[in-house]
Amino acid sequence: MTEKLFGWSKRILVFDLERKEAKEWRYPGEMARDFIGGRGFAVKILWDQLEPGTDPLSPSNLLILAVGPLTGLMGPCMGKMVIASKSPLTGGYGDGNIGTKAAVALRMAGWDAIVIKGKAEKPSILVVEDDKARLEPAEDLWGLDTFTAYDKLEERFGKNAGILLIGPGGENLVRYATVVSQKGRSGGRPGMGAVMGSKKLKAIVIKGTKKPELSDPDTYMKIAREAIESVRKSDGYSAWLRQGTMATVAWAQKNSVLPTFNYREGVFDGWETISGDYMEKIRVRTRSCPLCVMPCGHVVRDEEGKESEVDYENIAMLGSNIGVSRLEEAAMLNRMADELGIDTISLGNVLGYATEAAERKKLDIDISWGETKKYVELVKSIARREGIGDLLAEGVKRISERIGETSYAMHVKGLEISAYDCHAAPGMALAYATSPIGAHHKDAWVISWEVAHGRFSYGREKAEKVIEMQRWRGGLFESIVACRLPVIELGLSLEYYAKLFNAATGLSYTLNDIYTVADRIYALIRMFWIREMNGWSIEMDMPPERWFKEPLTRGPLKGAKLDKDKFLQLLRAYYEIRGWSSNGVPKPETLERLGLSDAIPLAKKFAE
Ligand code: PTT
Numbered sequence: 001m002t003e004k005l006f007g008w009s010k011r012i013l014v015f016d017l018e019r020k021e022a023k024e025w026r027y028p029g030e031m032a033r034d035f036i037g038g039r040g041f042a043v044k045i046l047w048d049q050l051e052p053g054t055d056p057l058s059p060s061n062l063l064i065l066a067v068g069p070l071t072g073l074m075g076p077c078m079g080k081m082v083i084a085s086k087s088p089l090t091g092g093y094g095d096g097n098i099g100t101k102a103a104v105a106l107r108m109a110g111w112d113a114i115v116i117k118g119k120a121e122k123p124s125i126l127v128v129e130d131d132k133a134r135l136e137p138a139e140d141l142w143g144l145d146t147f148t149a150y151d152k153l154e155e156r157f158g159k160n161a162g163i164l165l166i167g168p169g170g171e172n173l174v175r176y177a178t179v180v181s182q183k184g185r186s187g188g189r190p191g192m193g194a195v196m197g198s199k200k201l202k203a204i205v206i207k208g209t210k211k212p213e214l215s216d217p218d219t220y221m222k223i224a225r226e227a228i229e230s231v232r233k234s235d236g237y238s239a240w241l242r243q244g245t246m247a248t249v250a251w252a253q254k255n256s257v258l259p260t261f262n263y264r265e266g267v268f269d270g271w272e273t274i275s276g277d278y279m280e281k282i283r284v285r286t287r288s289c290p291l292c293v294m295p296c297g298h299v300v301r302d303e304e305g306k307e308s309e310v311d312y313e314n315i316a317m318l319g320s321n322i323g324v325s326r327l328e329e330a331a332m333l334n335r336m337a338d339e340l341g342i343d344t345i346s347l348g349n350v351l352g353y354a355t356e357a358a359e360r361k362k363l364d365i366d367i368s369w370g371e372t373k374k375y376v377e378l379v380k381s382i383a384r385r386e387g388i389g390d391l392l393a394e395g396v397k398r399i400s401e402r403i404g405e406t407s408y409a410m411h412v413k414g415l416e417i418s419a420y421d422c423h424a425a426p427g428m429a430l431a432y433a434t435s436p437i438g439a440h441h442k443d444a445w446v447i448s449w450e451v452a453h454g455r456f457s458y459g460r461e462k463a464e465k466v467i468e469m470q471r472w473r474g475g476l477f478e479s480i481v482a483c484r485l486p487v488i489e490l491g492l493s494l495e496y497y498a499k500l501f502n503a504a505t506g507l508s509y510t511l512n513d514i515y516t517v518a519d520r521i522y523a524l525i526r527m528f529w530i531r532e533m534n535g536w537s538i539e540m541d542m543p544p545e546r547w548f549k550e551p552l553t554r555g556p557l558k559g560a561k562l563d564k565d566k567f568l569q570l571l572r573a574y575y576e577i578r579g580w581s582s583n584g585v586p587k588p589e590t591l592e593r594l595g596l597s598d599a600i601p602l603a604k605k606f607a608e
């Protein structure tokens, strides 16, 4: 097709670290139409260009930073970026979404994505300035935490530069190391920071001076202004500004889903002093991603008097899940994770698992629930991979397999569970089970709907709801690349995004057209997993055993646990709606319908 496409630059920067060589890839317009951007571009590139079976920590792995046609534009919360790669934690597709000036800068530099391959000879910084890219030495930064290194990079490249970097966690290949930005933004839970470390890349600095060309800028601006107004006037706006995601602590406690003692329980006696109300008392300021109209980064002073930006997930995982009942202490562990560049959700799981294994005398560590000082030492040892930290840096799945204690290992496909207990939430368990990166809540945070609409049901409506959410949360937002919270938290209509997308690109997609793209992305991610795992079984999509075998022993839902047979039926309903076989492999006709016919031979090989 030759018709002009607006909204995209149609250029991807491919940088080879070994050769120190930058190339411009003018990708075909079909890729923009069929995959939109962000996660869509990432999986398409990994599928087409990554050699099957590549070791994720080898130079051959690809690290992809991708924005979408709405990133960096005026509108509700457009300062986000997808970071993706084959995951060293799970061995499958991995990505994360980070709010950062680097997202806006990449757009202004005129690139839709950066694909980084190879490995630098020595610690380096990839510097992208508009059309040009180069490597600069970073020996002076290697070993530094992400806060100190960020300051030095800002001094060197200026306050307007977009900066992504790793800490000691990524350098030392902790399998759940993340990429960090702006001292408190972190993305890429499934080890994107370790991939960066394996490439000896300490930082990526981006500067841009261009303006994306839009199809109908006037209409775009009009809709963007309306959308921003709608967010600001929404009923929940002032409550959101007060607590952001931290309001979830009280909700989770009330509804018995607050992860407690490695997900043994869903209620925690010390919840009040890690809650949003408590946070308000010790907050020092609020921060946000760039271009945000509803800031949610609440910064508190932690146990050591340092600043820490807290969110629900961080505080539940480094609070109730490991028995820590003071927000200042959980915030300190959270700040350390940001400094070291380690994912807080996986870290809270690893510490919870290790504490339980120690309690059962299966792991030789002197640790009990809530012993923050000892957790501090463990976190340091993980980032340095010293002593027991070397094992703990491997993530819950590998640790549990190595010590032969898998029944309380809380992960799906190797990615540790986010902060919602599912003893009495089969829909949320399904969301974890079918998330395209392993157990993450981001694609379908179905739990609040589930609690309101009958949490004990295993009915088909739950599979339908999970898929509906995956389409807009994991499909639309991860490909247009914008923050999804205006919709989730303040009820902004999804229609705005279709209108903004059309005004930016000149296409005329309905929301349903975008959901078809989402289905395509999901099917291709699934095929990527199947290719890398060399097959598939329904076991790969099962939540942890604990939720089926060990009922809650406390709280209003005492006695609750999941029913395995009913859950399997729910999972099969999910496969059926998606057009996948009974063992979770997309059917040839589904792939054909989605324009993924090159994946059909592999699907036929592994279908039941
Ligand atoms: C995200 C996951 C989350 S989701 C949280 S808190 W959350 C944890 N945050 C971490 C952190 O902080 N430091 C750290 N060392 N590890 C962390 N691990 C956890 O990572 C984040 C916000 C939040 S706060 C959420 S829900 C929304 N997520 C979005 C998303 O995924 N997509 C999208 N289009 N919009 C989103 N908006 C919101 O963004 P991952 P951020 Mg994050 C400090 O990275 O890998 O996706 O995992 O990026 O800029 O910090 O914004 O209650």
Ligand code: SF4
Binding pocket: 077, 078, 079, 099, 287, 288, 289, 291, 292, 293, 294, 295, 296, 297, 483, 484, 485, 486
């Ligand atoms: Fe970032 Fe929160 Fe604003 Fe979303 S709502 S853009 S996560 S600060």
